[in-house]
Amino acid sequence: MRDVAHRAGVSLKTVSNVLNGYQYIRPETKERVNAAIAELGYHMNVSARNLSRGRTGAIALVLPALRGAYFAELADAVMHEASKLGLTVFMEQTNNERDRELRVLDGSYRSRFDGVLYSPLALRQEDVALFDVDLPLVLLGERVFDAGVDHVTMSNVDGARAATDHVLDLGARTVVPLGVKDDPSPSSGTLRLQGFREALAARGLDVDPRALISTPDYFHRTGAETMARILDSGVEPDAVVAFTDTLALGALAVLLDRGYRVPEDVLLIGFDNIEESTYSRPQISTIDPGREQIATHAVALLAERIRYNIDGVPREDQPAPRRVVVDFELVQRQSTAR
Structure with a gap:
């Protein structure tokens, strides 16, 4: 200079x-x-300039797994939004391991990042006190609520109810869920099952207990294996409501292999509106949870907290933590087109 x-x-x-x-x-x-x-x-030297201002210019995006298409597409949306604000995004995958998720809250991130976008899966509601950290943090997902930090989430219950109503409106009566969780604590799976059950109950229907098979994860293979187990149990579904598109894609492969026509014999709908769902044959109907809106709100909230932190505004003088619930959209494609 x-x-x-x-x-x-x-x-x-x-x-x-x-x-x-x-x-x-x-x-x-x-x-x-x-x-x-x-x-x-x-x-x-941007790094030196940022450090002189008390910031790194970097944020962390901590996700359970990037193997899942939804999280990969969410990461892409977050990076796009962050770049508009001159922020660099570093990603970390926790693999649903509690020790790795706890590391985010132990203070070690403070010297490396200006703030964190955090989607835990291994932590529980009883861990809420651990979120009292001296670092701008925005919570994503459905595992922990009311943690005293900004929280951006999606309409899981309403979205799953809308997906189930959609196939019921088309005449389905033996509707099975794909993505059931044994763990009753809050998660996208338990909330989507709640919406699924509410839609059935509103019409005096219930799910065949043989179809309530727990899934350990939401990958394609699990969708295929679970669909096969449901069919092997003797259940003859006329509709499948999958709690993710990847589960729906796995189920689709099994249904077609077993001679079922989709949508003529079995209606199929997913959740997440990942790009891959538009390239299957038939294309998968789905719930778009508002991934881009989640990224926009989350980055904006985190950037605001970072600014307060840099300006030295005490936490008690900052706005109270906010919860943003993003709206959804039902996207009908070939798998429910009758």
């Missing part, structure tokens, strides 16, 4: 003002500085 100032015939402060976009600089002075920067090939 000193060489730039000497070449342009200005002070170091003037060069700094130009680099940081200070508006009250004479045009001719700005031109001389920019010309000197170009001639010398000067590049500003």
Whole structure:
């Protein structure tokens, strides 16, 4: 920077003002500085600038697994939103391991990141006190509620109810769920099962208990294996409500292999609206949970908390923690087109 100032015939402060976009600089002075920067090939050390301001310019996105298509697409949306604000995103995968999730809350992230977007799966509601951390943090997902931090989540119950109502409206009566969890604590699976049951109960229907098979994860293989077990149990479904699109895609492969026509014999709908669901044959109807809106709200809330932190605003003087529930959209495609 000193060489730039000497070449342009200005002070170091003037060069700094130009680099940081200070508006009250004479045009001719700005031109001389920019010309000197170009001639010398000067590049500003952004990391050093951020550290001098008490920030790193980086945020962490902590997710259970990037193997799942939903989380991979969510990460892409978060990076897109963060880039608009000049933030770099570092991703960490916890693999649903409690020790790795606890590490996010132990203070070690504070020196590396300005804030964290955090989607835990191994932690429970009884761990809520651990979220009292001295670091801007926005919670994602459905595992922990009322943790004293901003929280962005989706309409799991209403979305699953809408998916189930959709197949019921098309005449289905033996509807089976795919994605049931044994663990009764809050999760996307338990909330979607709640919506599924509410839709059936509203019409005086119930699910065949033989179809309530727990799934350990939401990958394609699990969807295929669970669908096969449901069919092998003797249940003859006329509709399947899968709690993720990846489960629905796995189920689709088994249904077609067993000679069922989709949607003529069995209606099939998923949840998440991942890109892959548009390329199967038939294309999978789904619930779009508002992934882009989740990313937009989460990044904006975190950026606001980071700004308060940099400005030294005490937590008690900041806005109270907010919960944002993003709306959903039912997307009908070929798998429920009758």
